[in-house]
Amino acid sequence: LEPAIFRTSVNRKEISYEVRLKTKDFADDIATYLKFQKGNKGIIYCWRKIDVEELATKLKSCGFRAVGYHAGMSKETRTSIQNSWIKNEIDVLIATTAFGMGISKNDIRYVIHATMPHSIEGFYQESGRCGRDGKSATSILYYSPKDSAAISMILNKTVDYDRRKIAKALFFQMGLYCKLQTCRRSFLLKYFGEEGCSKCGSCDICSSAHPSAHAQKIVDMPFPHTKKTKISKYFAPHSAQTKKRVWKKEKDEEVKPMPIARGQGILDYFQYLEKDEKKHTEKDRPLKRRKL
Numbered sequence: 001l002e003p004a005i006f007r008t009s010v011n012r013k014e015i016s017y018e019v020r021l022k023t024k025d026f027a028d029d030i031a032t033y034l035k036f037q038k039g040n041k042g043i044i045y046c047w048r049k050i051d052v053e054e055l056a057t058k059l060k061s062c063g064f065r066a067v068g069y070h071a072g073m074s075k076e077t078r079t080s081i082q083n084s085w086i087k088n089e090i091d092v093l094i095a096t097t098a099f100g101m102g103i104s105k106n107d108i109r110y111v112i113h114a115t116m117p118h119s120i121e122g123f124y125q126e127s128g129r130c131g132r133d134g135k136s137a138t139s140i141l142y143y144s145p146k147d148s149a150a151i152s153m154i155l156n157k158t159v160d161y162d163r164r165k166i167a168k169a170l171f172f173q174m175g176l177y178c179k180l181q182t183c184r185r186s187f188l189l190k191y192f193g194e195e196g197c198s199k200c201g202s203c204d205i206c207s208s209a210h211p212s213a214h215a216q217k218i219v220d221m222p223f224p225h226t227k228k229t230k231i232s233k234y235f236a237p238h239s240a241q242t243k244k245r246v247w248k249k250e251k252d253e254e255v256k257p258m259p260i261a262r263g264q265g266i267l268d269y270f271q272y273l274e275k276d277e278k279k280h281t282e283k284d285r286p287l288k289r290r291k292l
Helices: 026-035 049-061 075-086 120-127 145-155 161-178 184-191 213-219 230-234 266-277
Strands: 015-021 041-045 066-069 092-095 108-113 137-143
Touching: 015 184, 026 049, 026 108, 049 066, 049 092, 066 075, 108 120, 120 137, 120 161, 120 184, 137 145, 145 161, 161 184
Parallel strands: 015 137, 041 092, 041 108, 066 092, 108 137
Antiparallel strands: none
């Protein structure tokens, strides 16, 4: 028997994408947004357990049916929260990235990332938990140079050279998504190897004639996560501003742009890594820091 093959696009047309600048008052900004989502269900992802607890307390004080969820809770508490979530007894669930696996709920109207995910793959999976009923939904990501630098520092402590190199490269792509001046949906499609679109009309870049104030401020910011690690030498500069922050290559090394930065798909990038590693190994090319 011939096996049946089913193919579908990664394009989630029902989801609109937006990136906002994360300020010290971002919790108030989220509360303001939730007032316009009264009765709708949503998930807010945070990086740390303490962030979950603080944001949950803040939203509860504003009168929202909000609950925090993280691995530090007992199994009984987590099970109780999951059951309440399925029964629509909770409107807003603030959680770490572990929440959502294996839980099917198709009426989620928004997913908010209070902190940048570590990769486009993680972002796509988590944001894709809204709008599964085919109705319109929203993905909002809060970008902060401080968060970006902190995550980059954590990734840079990974002992294994190969894992560290890939993790930093994937996180860099997440930074590119945040700083886009063109269609965000098109970037996601090209990242996963599909044909992009010129203007989707449902992201914060395409939905208006001019980029929002949030988007413009983010574009004007440098990449803090490419500032202190030698791994940034593998990234193709996209402007004169970022080029100044890229490490100078040594004379015996050939400068190669990353295919993934040009939207040729994630598979091309991993092939690039495999080829590049034949020349640069952990033993021959230890990761060292330099002063700018």
